[in-house]
Amino acid sequence: MEIKKGTFKKGIHPSYNKHYTSSLPIEIMPSPKEVAIPMSMHTGAPATPVVEVGQYVHLGELIGQAAGYISANIHASVSGTVKAIEPRLMGNGSKVSCVVIENDFQDAPCENVEKYDPETVSPEDIVKIIQNAGIVGEGGATFPTSVKLSPGPDAKIDYVIINGAECEPYLTSDHALMREQAAKVAGGLHLAMKVFGLDKGYIGIEDNKPDAIEAFKALNDDSIIVYELETKYPQGSEKHLISAIAGREVPSGGLPAQAGCIVINAGTAAAIYDAVTEGKPLYERVVTVTGSGIKQPKVLLFRIGTNVNEIIEYCGGLTDDIAKVILGGPMMGPAVYDPNVPAGKGTSGILCLNRADAHIEDPSNCIRCAKCTEVCPMGLMPMYLGAFSQKRNFEKCDEYNALDCIECGCCAFTCPARRPLVAEIRVAKRGVQALRKKRG
Amino acid sequence: MSERLLTVSSSPHARGKQTTKSIMTDVIIALLPATAVGFYVFGLKAVILVVTGIATCVLTELCCEKIMHRDVTIGDMSAALTGLLLALNVPVNCPWWVLMIGCVFAIVMVKQIFGGLGCNFANPALAARVLLVASWPSHMTGKAFIPVDAVVSATPLAIIKEGGDAIPSALQMFLGFDGVYGCIGEISAAALILGFIYLLYKKVISWRIPVTYVATVAVLSFCFGLSAYEVLIQVLAGGLMLGAIFMATDYVTSPATAKAQFIYAFGCGLMTVLIRQKGGYPEGVSFSILFMNFVTPLLDKYLRITKYGEVKK
Ligand code: SF4
Numbered sequence: 069m070e071i072k073k074g075t076f077k078k079g080i081h082p083s084y085n086k087h088y089t090s091s092l093p094i095e096i097m098p099s100p101k102e103v104a105i106p107m108s109m110h111t112g113a114p115a116t117p118v119v120e121v122g123q124y125v126h127l128g129e130l131i132g133q134a135a136g137y138i139s140a141n142i143h144a145s146v147s148g149t150v151k152a153i154e155p156r157l158m159g160n161g162s163k164v165s166c167v168v169i170e171n172d173f174q175d176a177p178c179e180n181v182e183k184y185d186p187e188t189v190s191p192e193d194i195v196k197i198i199q200n201a202g203i204v205g206e207g208g209a210t211f212p213t214s215v216k217l218s219p220g221p222d223a224k225i226d227y228v229i230i231n232g233a234e235c236e237p238y239l240t241s242d243h244a245l246m247r248e249q250a251a252k253v254a255g256g257l258h259l260a261m262k263v264f265g266l267d268k269g270y271i272g273i274e275d276n277k278p279d280a281i282e283a284f285k286a287l288n289d290d291s292i293i294v295y296e297l298e299t300k301y302p303q304g305s306e307k308h309l310i311s312a313i314a315g316r317e318v319p320s321g322g323l324p325a326q327a328g329c330i331v332i333n334a335g336t337a338a339a340i341y342d343a344v345t346e347g348k349p350l351y352e353r354v355v356t357v358t359g360s361g362i363k364q365p366k367v368l369l370f371r372i373g374t375n376v377n378e379i380i381e382y383c384g385g386l387t388d389d390i391a392k393v394i395l396g397g398p399m400m401g402p403a404v405y406d407p408n409v410p411a412g413k414g415t416s417g418i419l420c421l422n423r424a425d426a427h428i429e430d431p432s433n434c435i436r437c438a439k440c441t442e443v444c445p446m447g448l449m450p451m452y453l454g455a456f457s458q459k460r461n462f463e464k465c466d467e468y469n470a471l472d473c474i475e476c477g478c479c480a481f482t483c484p485a486r487r488p489l490v491a492e493i494r495v496a497k498r499g500v501q502a503l504r505k506k507r508g
Numbered sequence: 509m510s511e512r513l514l515t516v517s518s519s520p521h522a523r524g525k526q527t528t529k530s531i532m533t534d535v536i537i538a539l540l541p542a543t544a545v546g547f548y549v550f551g552l553k554a555v556i557l558v559v560t561g562i563a564t565c566v567l568t569e570l571c572c573e574k575i576m577h578r579d580v581t582i583g584d585m586s587a588a589l590t591g592l593l594l595a596l597n598v599p600v601n602c603p604w605w606v607l608m609i610g611c612v613f614a615i616v617m618v619k620q621i622f623g624g625l626g627c628n629f630a631n632p633a634l635a636a637r638v639l640l641v642a643s644w645p646s647h648m649t650g651k652a653f654i655p656v657d658a659v660v661s662a663t664p665l666a667i668i669k670e671g672g673d674a675i676p677s678a679l680q681m682f683l684g685f686d687g688v689y690g691c692i693g694e695i696s697a698a699a700l701i702l703g704f705i706y707l708l709y710k711k712v713i714s715w716r717i718p719v720t721y722v723a724t725v726a727v728l729s730f731c732f733g734l735s736a737y738e739v740l741i742q743v744l745a746g747g748l749m750l751g752a753i754f755m756a757t758d759y760v761t762s763p764a765t766a767k768a769q770f771i772y773a774f775g776c777g778l779m780t781v782l783i784r785q786k787g788g789y790p791e792g793v794s795f796s797i798l799f800m801n802f803v804t805p806l807l808d809k810y811l812r813i814t815k816y817g818e819v820k821k
């Protein structure tokens with residue numbers, strides 16, 4: 069197995085705070101009494117419920133059918149009776165139709181589960197299995213993986229890359245997974261390589277996870293090249309992982325496939341392997357429950373649709389000086405008003421911050437220090453984007469490439485005046501999109 | 509649990525260590541060695557001027573913000589920094605009332621009228637200094653630099669330009685402890701460079717502007733036919749170090765991208781040498797930086813950075 073080094077330009081070195089959970093093993097959370105499974109946990113159209121209230125469902129049974137090409141199937145994460153199909157509040161504040169299942173604690177399996185031999189399964193079957201299993205990117209973007217693996221006949225893919233960077237501070241879900249199940253992740257990589265007929269695959273891991281790197285080394289697999297990446301945020305961004313490993317840039321507004329690359333999250337790769345070899349759809353995942361505001365930080369395997377409150381309770385509950393609960397990491401995850409929401413396929417972290425760590429600070433005037441510009445990994449000038457966005461001058465925002473922003477938060481992290489740059493740029497992006505639509 | 513009030517704000521939820529206040533405080537700390545040398549050489553008069561400068565700026569800012577019903581920002585240390593910088597940029601014999609006028613001008617006319625910190629069109633301390641030099645030349649130049657009991661009677665650059673006393677040695681000029689005269693804060697290149705190193709260490713500024721500026725002055729002076737020794741004097745004297753390290757690097761009025769910063773600093777250097785060699789004025793640092801401050805918006809407009817994934821033409 070070959071080990072190489074890599075990194076990208078700009079970016080930041082935040083406090084990683086991974087010590088809360090970095091040495092913890094994955095713990096299996098007992099399945100809850102009730103799950104509320106959202107029909108939209110992916111990029112694209114929400115799935116259509118295909119079960120009825122009162123119906124009995126088995127563990128892993130299809131309960132939501134993908135509606136259209138960019139969409140994803142949804143499966144029951146427990147066995148039991150469908151109690152309701154109703155809109156519930158999500159972490160991002162929207163309401164989404166959820167299938168609520170009362171758990172009978174039998175984990176009664178589905179019949180006729182199809183299992184394949186990873187050596188003999190055909191590339192077409194792999195994509196189909198992934199599609200059926202409702203697998204989406206587990207890093208947070210939740211893009212349907214089957215769509216990612218079907219870049220069209222014109223695309224020439226040279227690199228299939230597993231994203232094990234996990235650059236978000238605090239989170240250690242992928243870290244634990246790679247350390248404990250490196251073979252599974254590698255198995256998922258081999259399946260993805262097979263889809264594109266490649267005999268080499270890549271995996272990128274930040275150098276703050278030496279035990280994960282060791283775990284892959286121990287596999288002695290010559291077709292996998294491990295990149296030991298400098299620990300720098302946002303190394304786990306798809307575009308910057310591609311820069312570090314393939315030395316290519318994804319064209320502005322384009323997809324990784326246009327640079328000949330496909331990037332798959334480490335957790336997703338493990339899910340691919342499970343789907344193919346065991347016929348297991350994506351109904352559970354690993355989450356890091358961490359931060360100064362939780363009593364017992366844990367790395368948990370939970371059933372999709374488990375209430376975030378229950379996960380928090382399982383970890384001993386919130387501390388008294390809790391200030392923020394964030395779904396995901398501190399750089400990109402949204403903060404929630406109320407943790408009474410279901411955890412889904414994209415919930416990589418539940419970060420609980422006490423008052424001291426929550427950084428609730430008031431913004432002051434931009435002092436034009438240009439530090440935001442020095443760190444923006446997309447080579448943008450956030451100071452101007454923020455200012456033009458405030459003035460609602462979306463023409464200018466477009467000229468300054470607002471749409472290229474990946475919302476990584478490096479700029480706002482660095483800003484000494486605590487400008488809410490990411491919030492301002494989100495407004496700018498919507499404005500630019502509206503403007504472009506109007507122009508046609 | 510839901511009765512507990514959680515805060516919701518936009519990501520990111522983690523923040524860096526630097527704040528506006530920490531940056532301004534670091535710049536003040538970086539100026540302390542130069543201030544100390546000024547106090548040592550010029551004595552009580554210098555102390556009084558520095559205290560007057562800081563107090564006037566802070567009070568003026570407080571009054572302005574009260575009158576305009578703005579948030580009071582004197583806690584961010586930027587007003588104190590302006591006061592200190594301006595005081596370090598006047599001669600020891602400058603009357604206290606002249607300095608106070610400069611401070612009020614800097615805060616009111618340059619900073620607050622345009623919307624406070626970050627909105628000013630020029631560096632407040634610099635603009636005020638230029639105003640004072642133009643309005644009260646007798647208090648701001650020539651004999652004003654020289655303490656009454658001094659043996660020499662002119663600043664080094666004036667000596668080179670007009671002849672007269674012996675030029676102090678390069679080492680004297682570098683350390684600034686004896687026989688070298690200029691504004692309170694500019695006499696010791698060593699102290700200023702110490703401050704520069706501190707700012708680099710604290711990642712407050714980058715090396716680009718100061719180094720490019722000083723190098724440009726050195727190279728161009730040489731091209732004008734000055735001897736190596738005279739070039740050294742050009743670099744060490746006339747507030748170049750103070751200007752290059754502490755004034756030209758002012759965030760608000762210097763460009764944002766590396767490319768633009770190099771051009772800006774080169775422009776400062778070019779102007780300085782032209783004023784010194786061809787103009788009727790021996791110093792020129794303030795005017796040069798002020799002029800380039802006005803060019804900054806243009807540089808920023810036309811010299812962007814290359815973004816990630818730009819389609820190469
Ligand atoms: S502008 Fe966008 S891409 Fe650049 S640092 Fe800010 S959030 Fe990241």
Ligand code: SF4
Nearest residue numbers: 434435437438440483
């Ligand atoms: S980092 Fe903040 S203060 Fe500095 S230029 Fe950017 S927006 Fe302005």
